[in-house]
Amino acid sequence: MNSLNTLLPLLSSIISFFLAILLFRRYAARKGPHLLLWGIGMTFYGIGGFCEAYFGALGWNSLIFRLWYLCGALLVAAWLGQGTVYLLVKRRWANVLMAILLLASLYGAYRVFTAELDPGLMTASVHTGSELSGSAIVTSGVRMLTPFFNLYGTVTLVGGAVWSAWIFFRKRVLLHRTIGNILIAAGALAPAFGGAFSRFGFPGALYIGELVGAVLMFIGFIRATTPMQAKADQSATQSAAD
Amino acid sequence: MLRASPNKLGIPELVRRTWAMADRRDQGSHRREYPPVYEKLVPIALGIIAVIIVVLLLVVLAVMLGLFPGS
Numbered sequence: 001m002n003s004l005n006t007l008l009p010l011l012s013s014i015i016s017f018f019l020a021i022l023l024f025r026r027y028a029a030r031k032g033p034h035l036l037l038w039g040i041g042m043t044f045y046g047i048g049g050f051c052e053a054y055f056g057a058l059g060w061n062s063l064i065f066r067l068w069y070l071c072g073a074l075l076v077a078a079w080l081g082q083g084t085v086y087l088l089v090k091r092r093w094a095n096v097l098m099a100i101l102l103l104a105s106l107y108g109a110y111r112v113f114t115a116e117l118d119p120g121l122m123t124a125s126v127h128t129g130s131e132l133s134g135s136a137i138v139t140s141g142v143r144m145l146t147p148f149f150n151l152y153g154t155v156t157l158v159g160g161a162v163w164s165a166w167i168f169f170r171k172r173v174l175l176h177r178t179i180g181n182i183l184i185a186a187g188a189l190a191p192a193f194g195g196a197f198s199r200f201g202f203p204g205a206l207y208i209g210e211l212v213g214a215v216l217m218f219i220g221f222i223r224a225t226t227p228m229q230a231k232a233d234q235s236a237t238q239s240a241a242d
Numbered sequence: 243m244l245r246a247s248p249n250k251l252g253i254p255e256l257v258r259r260t261w262a263m264a265d266r267r268d269q270g271s272h273r274r275e276y277p278p279v280y281e282k283l284v285p286i287a288l289g290i291i292a293v294i295i296v297v298l299l300l301v302v303l304a305v306m307l308g309l310f311p312g313s
Contacts, residue, residue, distance in 0.1 A: 162295075169284050175277075178284055
C-alpha cells in the first residue's frame with residue numbers, strides 16, 4: 001500500500017503541474033484572470049500531490065505537512081473556484097471576492113505555519129493513518145477554516161461548471177464545452193468524494209479520488225478548449241474525399 | 243433579368259416566401275440538437291453530479307456538527 005501511497009499522489013501531481021503549465025501558457029496567449037487563477041489552483045493541486053508522495057516515500061516532515069495542508073487541503077478548491085467566479089460574475093464582484101480570498105488565504109497560511117503538530121494523531125482517529133490527515137494539527141481553530149474554503153471552492157468551481165454545462169445544453173450549442181464542463185465538475189468532486197470515503201476509514205480513497213479528479217479535470221480542460229465541430233468537419237471532408 | 247423576377251412573382255408571393263423562409267429558419271433553430279447519445283447522457287451526468295453535490299454537502303454539514311471524526 002505504501003508504494004501506491006507514493007505513486008498515486010505522484011501521478012496526480014505530475015498531471016496537475018502539466019495542466020497548470022497549459023493554463024499558464026493559455027493565459028500568456030489570451031490573458032483572462034480565470035486562466036491565471038485556474039493555473040495557480042492546479043499548481044496548489046500539484047504541490048498537494050507532491051507532499052503526499054513525499055510522505056508516502058520518505059515519511060513525516062513538518063514543513064511538507066504544512067505545505068500539504070495549506071495548498072492541498074485549504075486553498076486548492078477555493079482558488080480554482082475563484083477562476084470560475086471571474087468567468088461568470090461581474091468583474092467588480094469578482095475583484096471583491098478575490099480580495100477576500102487573498103486575505104483569507106494569507107490568514108490561513110499564517111495559522112497553518114504557526115500551528116502545533118502531532119503526527120501520532122493521524123493514526124489515532126478512524127482515519128487509516130496511511131494518508132496525510134489534518135488530524136495531526138493540534139492547535140484548535142485551524143482545521144475549522146477548511147470547510148469554509150472548500151465550500152466556497154466547491155460551490156463556485158463545481159456549481160459554475162454545472163451551470164455553464166446546463167446553459168450550453170439548453171441552447172444546444174458548443175457541445176465540447178458542455179462535455180468539458182461536466183468532466184471538470186466531476187473532476188472537482190472526485191477528491192471531495194475520496195476525502196469523504198477516507199474519513200469513513202477506506203484506505204487510499206483520498207489519493208484515488210485526487211488522481212481521478214486530476215485526470216478528469218485535465219481531460220475536461222482539453223475537451224472544453226477543443227471544438228468538436230472541427231473534428232466533425234474533418235471526418236466529413238475525409239469521407240467526401242474517400 | 244434580376245429585376246424582372248420580383249415582378250414575375252408579385253409582392254404577395256415574395257412576402258409569402260420570405261415568411262416561409264423565416265419559419266423554416268425558426269423551426270431549424272428549435273430543432274437544433276446534440277447527437278442522440280449526448281442528448282441522453284448530458285442530463286443524466288448533470289443529475290448525478292447534482293446528487294453527489296447534495297450528498298457531499300450533507301457530509302460536510304454532518305462533519306461540522308461533529309457527527310463524524312476525521313481529517
